[in-house]
Amino acid sequence: MxxxxxxxxxxxxxxxxxxxxxxxxxxxxxxxxxxxxxxxxxxxxxxxxxxxxxxxxxxxxxxxxxxxxxxxxxxxxxxxxxxxxxxxxxxxxxxxxxxxxxxxxxxxxxxxxxxxxxxxxxxxxxxxxxxxxxxxxxxxxxxxxxxxxxxxxxxxxxxxxxxxxxxxxxxxxxxxxxxxxxxxxxxxxxxxxxxxxxxxxxxxxxxxxxxxxxxxxxxxxxxxxxxxxxxxxxxxxxxxxxxxxxxxxxxxxxxxxxxxxxxxxxxxxxxxxxxxxxxxxxxxxxxxxxxxxxxxxxxxxxxxxxxxxxxxxxxxxxxxxxxxxxxxxxxxxxxxxxxxxxxxxxxxxxxxxxxxxxxxxxxxxxxxxxxxxxxxxxxxKKNMFITSFGRNVSPEWVESTLMHQPALLQVCVFGEARPFNVAIVVPQPQYSAEQVAQAIAQVNQQLPDYAQVGDVVFARQPFSPHNGQLTANGRLKRDVIAAAYVAEINAIYEGI
Incomplete structure (x- = not known):
């Protein structure tokens, strides 16, 4: 046809x-x-x-x-x-x-x-x-x-x-x-x-x-x-x-x-x-x-x-x-x-x-x-993770809430079996680290405690298909992003 x-x-x-x-x-x-x-x-x-x-x-x-x-x-x-x-x-x-x-x-x-x-x-x-x-x-x-x-x-x-x-x-x-x-x-x-x-x-x-x-x-x-x-x-x-x-x-x-x-x-x-x-x-x-x-x-x-x-x-x-x-x-x-x-x-x-x-x-x-x-x-469904407190978190929910903030260009949230969530963030170029922190603090007030972001890692480069961190349609490739920032993520939890 x-x-x-x-x-x-x-x-x-x-x-x-x-x-x-x-x-x-x-x-x-x-x-x-x-x-x-x-x-x-x-x-x-x-x-x-x-x-x-x-x-x-x-x-x-x-x-x-x-x-x-x-x-x-x-x-x-x-x-x-x-x-x-x-x-x-x-x-x-x-x-x-x-x-x-x-x-x-x-x-x-x-x-x-x-x-x-x-x-x-x-x-x-x-x-x-x-x-x-x-x-x-x-x-x-x-x-x-x-x-x-x-x-x-x-x-x-x-x-x-x-x-x-x-x-x-x-x-x-x-x-x-x-x-x-x-x-x-x-x-x-x-x-x-x-x-x-x-x-x-x-x-x-x-x-x-x-x-x-x-x-x-x-x-x-x-x-x-x-x-x-x-x-x-x-x-x-x-x-x-x-x-x-x-x-x-x-x-x-x-x-x-x-x-x-x-x-x-x-x-x-x-x-x-x-x-x-x-x-x-x-x-x-x-x-x-x-x-x-x-x-x-x-x-x-x-x-x-x-x-x-x-x-x-x-x-x-x-x-x-x-x-x-x-x-x-x-x-x-x-x-x-x-x-x-x-x-x-x-x-x-x-x-x-x-x-x-x-x-x-x-x-x-x-x-x-x-x-x-x-x-x-x-x-x-497969991205849903369970925190160490036993609470189910859909990372897309947290990420979409964070993306309301003009200071943030891209966000990827992790927290499987952890006491709090960590976000890998790509800020808009014109925003400072302090402004990003203020934006996340503002979003945290809208989220229940188990879904809030406890700490942040600033991405070294934007997520894109060319670095393997996005699909062609713009979906986050979470495993690739996690592997790229595993040292930074682990350091945050080890410093608790």
């Missing part, structure tokens, strides 16, 4: 712009033709393969992604922020034999025995086709998406094109993008959220997808330049976009500092991690139409979403039309609808998902639902 709906747009509005890059435009008819051409070129190389897509954001990325689907092959998007070891793990785990990239030299360093099979021009961009393994494995799924996760090697989540279409179609039904809309890609296309909820939902609806290289959007290594994101949203005349909480926080502060309102925006989704309700309200006060959502890779990204017609700040909204949610007696959220096929196995095949007798999947998230059907998250 995904490709059929894009083809239908090519017939109905052949001259409408589908993809717009910094120097390239493709109309819907040109997009359909380019997908068919590249799909044919892929099938001319071999009968069956798993393909790694390793390019920066560009119209070419989107064409290649859809061409692999059209070929009936398995597509494995490789995030640029993955380490070399993580990239090699994904290649081996998914049985990838071909890599499509604009940086063949970097991949030839990882795979010295690789062979350059072809060099193509796709959507105006040079793309190299490298064979990194000689064996072409039968595809386990239409798409295998890898997230950096919280520990160890990334897991490959196997999704079908139909599952991704269900999500995109539900989002299109709620948001109703159309010919006048211009979706600006902010997140890396290798992240499922941008790929499915951003690109697919826009293309099946006849909107224009504006996609620039990540650096042009503001991502440079581990640094982010909010002025570039603002300029991109403004200069592209974006009407829709997807942000993670850290980017929304930076954008709100940037507009508060005196930048003009982005009046052309009509819908900005924010997700990937818990959003402080006050941040949503601040955005709305500035005219930023921001709406929180929630999703899982295992559900092809979005599961629940607030919309302009139906929203409550602080909630993750209501389930998408194809989704069913329920909360069990322990407070864990379960989901049904558009589920993944399973996780990859290195030797081939997949491990099927574990579902209950009604076909629901446990999300691992703690939640509750109000009388109007809005869902609220309270933390991760």
């Amino acid at each position: 995904l490709l059929q709906q894009i083809q239908a747009q090519a017939i109905q509005a052949p001259t409408r712009v589908a993809l717009e890059g910094q120097s390239t435009q493709l109309t819907y008819s040109e997009l359909a033709a380019e997908i068919a051409r590249v799909s044919g070129a892929l099938k001319a190389l071999t009968n069956q393969a798993s393909v790694a897509l390793a390019l920066d954001n560009s119209p070419a990325w989107i064409v290649l992604d859809l061409a692999v689907v059209a070929a009936g092959w398995s597509n494995v998007p490789v995030p640029a922020f993955f380490t070399a070891a993580q990239k090699q793990h994904a290649i081996a785990d998914a049985g990838v034999s071909l890599v499509l990239t604009e940086m063949p030299a970097a991949w030839q360093q990882l795979y010295p025995d690789s062979t350059l099979l072809a060099e193509w021009i796709v959507a105006g961009q040079a793309v190299a086709v490298l064979r990194v393994h000689t064996h072409d494995r039968v595809a386990a799924a239409d798409k295998i998406t890898y997230t950096s996760g919280t520990t160890g090697a990334p897991k490959g989540v196997c999704l079908s094109a139909h599952t991704m279409w269900q999500v995109a179609n539900s989002i299109a039904t709620l948001i109703q993008p159309g010919a006048a809309d211009r979706h600006f890609c902010v997140l890396p296309l290798a992240t499922l959220l941008e790929n499915v909820a951003g690109v697919y939902a826009s293309l099946i609806s006849g909107a224009t997808v504006v996609v620039y290289p990540c650096q042009a959007v503001g991502f440079t290594g581990s640094q982010f330049d909010i002025s570039r994101l603002y300029q991109g949203l403004q200069g592209s005349r974006a009407s829709t976009a997807i942000l993670i909480p850290e980017l929304l926080r930076a954008l709100v502060m940037y507009v508060q500092a005196g930048q003009a309102a982005l009046t052309q925006l009509r819908f900005v989704a924010v997700g990937g991690a818990k959003v402080v309700p006050e941040l949503i309200l601040q955005a709305h006060a500035l005219g930023l139409p921001v709406f929180e959502g929630y999703g899982l890779s295992e559900c092809a990204s979005v599961v629940a979403l607030n919309t302009p017609q139906s929203h409550k700040p602080g909630s993750i909204g209501k389930p998408l039309p194809h989704v069913q949610l329920r909360v069990d007696m322990t407070g864990e959220l379960w989901v049904k609808g558009a589920l993944y096929h399973g996780y990859t196995q290195p030797e081939g095949g997949i491990v099927a998902p574990v579902l209950d007798e009604e076909g629901y999947l446990a999300t691992g998230d703690l939640a509750y639902q109000d009388e109007d059907g809005y869902v609220y998250l309270s933390g991760r």
Whole structure:
């Protein structure tokens, strides 16, 4: 259905712009033709393969992604922020034999025995086709998406094109993008959220997808330049976009500092991690139409979403039309609808998902639902820790309360089997250590004694995907952060 709906747009509005890059435009008819051409070129190389897509954001990325689907092959998007070891793990785990990239030299360093099979021009961009393994494995799924996760090697989540279409179609039904809309890609296309909820939902609806290289959007290594994101949203005349909480926080502060309102925006989704309700309200006060959502890779990204017609700040909204949610007696959220096929196995095949007798999947998230059907998250079940006084603490609850304070940029709280909690904090640059201490003291007055922060460690650098301390969607990788600051944390407790 995904490709059929894009083809239908090519017939109905052949001259409408589908993809717009910094120097390239493709109309819907040109997009359909380019997908068919590249799909044919892929099938001319071999009968069956798993393909790694390793390019920066560009119209070419989107064409290649859809061409692999059209070929009936398995597509494995490789995030640029993955380490070399993580990239090699994904290649081996998914049985990838071909890599499509604009940086063949970097991949030839990882795979010295690789062979350059072809060099193509796709959507105006040079793309190299490298064979990194000689064996072409039968595809386990239409798409295998890898997230950096919280520990160890990334897991490959196997999704079908139909599952991704269900999500995109539900989002299109709620948001109703159309010919006048211009979706600006902010997140890396290798992240499922941008790929499915951003690109697919826009293309099946006849909107224009504006996609620039990540650096042009503001991502440079581990640094982010909010002025570039603002300029991109403004200069592209974006009407829709997807942000993670850290980017929304930076954008709100940037507009508060005196930048003009982005009046052309009509819908900005924010997700990937818990959003402080006050941040949503601040955005709305500035005219930023921001709406929180929630999703899982295992559900092809979005599961629940607030919309302009139906929203409550602080909630993750209501389930998408194809989704069913329920909360069990322990407070864990379960989901049904558009589920993944399973996780990859290195030797081939997949491990099927574990579902209950009604076909629901446990999300691992703690939640509750109000009388109007809005869902609220309270933390991760596995992140819940028990203090040495026997009290259960959800660190996300403490962290979100701390993040209300303007002095704090990022926070990660620990306290398992300890008499009090310690926070690893990244302060806003303009705030002093004394101001940070005052902010935490103020928050502690709002928390019960067992949830209060007893001491602080100042982070050496912000948490980010590039140092392995954040996932691509902005979730804290607690084990990595704990390992980085174990000496400082232990020193605090040993000094009691």
